[in-house]
Amino acid sequence: GCLCVLTVSHGFNVGTSGAKIFSQLAAEQFGYSVQQFKNSQGKWLLVGSPWKGYPQNRKGEIYKCEINSPGSSCQSLNLQSNISNGNNINMSLGLTLTPTTKNDGFMTCGPLWAQLCGSLYFYPGVCAEVSPQFTLQSAFSPAVQTCGSLMDIAIVLDGSNSIYPWEPIVNFLKKMLENLDIGPQSTQVTVMQYAVDTSFEFKLNAYQTKESMINASSNIQQKQGLETNTFKAIDFARKNAFLASNGGRPGATKVMVVVTDGESHDANLRNTVIPACDSQNITRFGIAVLGYYIRNDIDTSKLIAEIKSIASKPTEKYFFNVSEEATLIEIVGTLGDRIFNIEGLTGDNFKMEMSQVGFSAHQTRNKDVILLGAAGAYNWIGTVVHQNAQKSDVLPKAAFEKVLDDRNHSSLLGYSVTSVSDGSSEFFVAGAPRAVHRGQVIVYSMNSQNQPVIIDSQRGDQIGSYFGSVLCPVDVNADGVTDLLLVGAPMYMSEEKSETGRVYLFTITKGILSNQGFLEGSQKNARFGTAITAVPDLNMDSFSDVVVGAPLEGNGHGAIYIYYGDKKTIRKQSSQVEPNFTESSTHIKYISKLGKDTDSDLGRTFF
Template sequence: IKPQRTVLMEPSLFLLPADKISQSQSFNVGTAGAKIFLGPASDEFGYTVQQAPNYQDKWLLVGAPWSDNRKGDVYKCPVQGSSNRCDKLNLQDSVTIPDVTGVNTNMSLGLTLAPNHTGHDFLMCGPLWGQQCGDQNFYPGICSKLNPLFQLQPAFSPAIQKCTGLMDIVIVLDGSNSIYPWPPMTEFLLKLIPSLDIGPQSTQVTLAVIQYSDDQKVEFKLNRYTDRSQMLNAASKISQKYGTSTNTFAAISFASKQAFSASNGGRPEAAKVMVVVTDGESHDSYNRDSVIAECDKQGIIRFGIAVLGYYTRNNIDTKNLIQEIKSIASEPTEKHFFNVSEEAVLSTIAGTLGKRIFSIEGTGKGGDSFQMEMSQVGFSAYYSKQQDMMMLGAVGAYAWSGTVVHQKGSVATIFPFSAFEGTLQERNHSSLLGYALTTLTDGSTEYFVAGAPRSNHSGQVIIYTVNPQKQPTIVDTERGKQIGSYFGSVLCSLDVDDDKVTDLLLVGAPMYMNELKKEQGRVYLFSVTKGILSEQGFLNGPSGNENARFGIAISVIPDLDLNGFSDVVVGAPLEDQGKGVIYIYNGYNQGLKKDFSQVPHTTFVFKKYMKNRGFIHISLELKLCMC
């Protein structure tokens, strides 16, 4: 099932002409004369829909997160008038961060659409927007606002990564007679350089190349090239120096004293990295201890690469060569030492070497521990009117444990893993906290709610407040009752009588299985008292004889039955053989009726459109594949 059409109905879903009201007293919703907006199924048109009144007209904003090979985009569709044509806003190439190499190939812009409290400004996010650092891509996600005229505001990415600190790298390359053939040596450079973060912030990484045999030759200094293309061009033109001696330690000493010096472009504040590539034992090993001690004193991190081609061709034992190159490499040796069988395969380790160089400071943490690099901030969003702040879900944070980001103006508060660790109590780090978000209020205090549908496999909902030190305090938590039900993947807070106090929290578990092993879905009701939840049962929905995914979308809608209390609509997108069904539940003075008042049958409206096509719905499968 792929969303491809949006249906506009009154008050928030259907258009109900005034002259038909008298004919529809027994119904909440009329379906005759529904306005239909069509869009490409392959774009997931209709995945998200928001009403968007601007200064003059009424519109729908429709997300199409797979548009343009999953770059994503947003359409605007006119509510008024006879036209049902939707115009694409063509935003995907304009959502960028200055001075950051962005990757928007699969960013899925429009996967999240959220209004602020005025209903005029909208936040849209592309949670799979990537950031390129060297040859690695991170996925911090990106968001941007649309003003009432649908003009794009500056984008932001709270989890943007610091690709590297300042880093000076010197390649010490053996150019003696025994190196044969020479082209693999330059090919190694040409594959290594693209893996380093040189540009667009070109001062981050600088690179120098020194070739040696009997003596040393500076091919280019650290401050010679700060553009990757210029550096690649220079590296491709390096020719073999030749020489009868392999004075490795003289070359290392020269590099440590000269190549890293300020006069040759070295920066005192930069991390110092040296890569030594040689195919033979040195002729000056007597200097080894003093030279390596000097490198350690300067804090130079060293990678040693032994090329065994000459030894193999001449049937020479490689033990001593390997031992010497290991002594050059920094500790731990297993991360800083390489050996290759011959020159021709040297380039095959360039990528791995680049990643290990990058990991020195590439994540800002000096290792392989990922925190917010794959966070996908903007996977969900909810606006807090009381705090004038946007909540953003980051399901990929902390190795898929997830977290929540509070964005107020240009200031982002990212809650650490420790903030929710004790409450989640997970073992497999895959809770996906932040999958869904909402707030609760008792009038004076606002409580934040985050869903974690994979927490301990059964799902969980966490309610918290934030103290003046911007630290979360857990108020309450509820866990799902069935493994795999995705409890907490959908959240909806309900103020039935519009007194600014939350009466109920509705929690969707759309993959809840009934006794027939069908994914019928379930929506749980919780009453709210000072942020504490008390279960009040669940809504009665589909009959249970087919997969329905009931509860995959839940929304509060205006008072349809005119009794003075807000109502709720719940989607079941796979019901009716995948056509999709919505259920309407009426509010009353004590809460929400658990039995639906209507299941609008709209199939006749779409009959002429339905050949090989499906109804709009919000697809859990799409969100799952994002993770």
């Protein structure tokens, strides 16, 4: 990818003559986000490259490119290596980039930053605050999760003579512990072994860390014995495993995992032991190891039926069988997921686990607040996080539930965020490009109780147009009042069934939006409106102007359209379309291009 810096000359438009070009690998999406930046060291172009490391690892990065230097080189800030908490693999740092008023620095986010909970990965996202001297000040994740509620797990292992070899049982146990979120405030585990009788290998409160518990498990020796008293073992665990004196915690979810390779010698106890477990709300997983039966050509149906009777309902969720001891290891991942999902973190119950905070970012006029879009929140309904120096306010699902009317869990609210002002009050705006399939823009304010109040909402007029994916406020006459809100619908289809794209114009009165028509590109499949920005006065008439990107115009070469400001609006006829620039300009202008020269995506993003 490359970035062009256009030089100053005389005239009324912008031109590419004498442009400075900064280049990095196109595959790393160099130029996806761009910001001008100034510090004591000079003037810079900050460039996001969210797929840096591709294809092995898309950690992402920010580059600093010095504008006034003789050369055209960019230096990596190496921020990704300093964000170590959690899992920064493929986090896409640099997807968003915004200046901040805090110490005149900037912020960048990696919305795919991951958190491992048990055997599941969540994607709460991470944002990094960077000082004017390009050093990482802090990294924070407003949606980082507590990995489930308290859970006490009793693992009951058959150690009778028929279990052979023993080593796979130990490997299974160690691997299972690796997949659990073990700690005093999350999951505790006790291990018991039985044959004729049952005994503790260690109790719930014996080990405080995963590592120490795994080490202890490595040393467990097979108990051995001629009988398999499975129901006595289950009853022993029911009565003893979860006692407070043995580390059990009030209110913790109780789980039992029973691993056995043979029919019990005490099946007559089944009808009293299992109901007793149910009465204590103990969730049970039954695992049948069929190795002994298969090796000795014994019918497995009775064993399977017995272990199914141990497992909680529905049986298909809580029962497993494996062909031999060595294949126990293969079910660990699925077992871990199902244990974790006892807490209900699936489907409609997802809250901020997949929120991808930082998918969009915007510094508000209220200098303390940064808006962070969380498009994956609430099962991809989406929301917005209000971040300030003191705390993060995650706006609740209920705040937007009625206005979105999202029955398909796919609105992606927070895909874009911005704010508008009437001079005295500031209103917040969030885009939801998949709301009711047509896209939606929501305007809201915060009341005295710091709760969101919906002011207005506008929906797109075509299914699949991605209306609301791009938001751009414009103060045309620089009086502190937002004159227009431009809303991109880059996948808007023309009558020829091509994604020409559109940009809608809205005026704002006390937060109420009024449609003033639209701008439209001229070529098929251009995706006009993928990027929109207000720029300083280009034609010296004292009004701010607007640039709109059409990254797929001209078979992927890309183009940008320039629209002049006019009093309190903008002219709907473009004054110029790149690549047909004139040879003059009045301001420094930064344009981002992605890809090779023959497929540059000019207009994908710019500042």
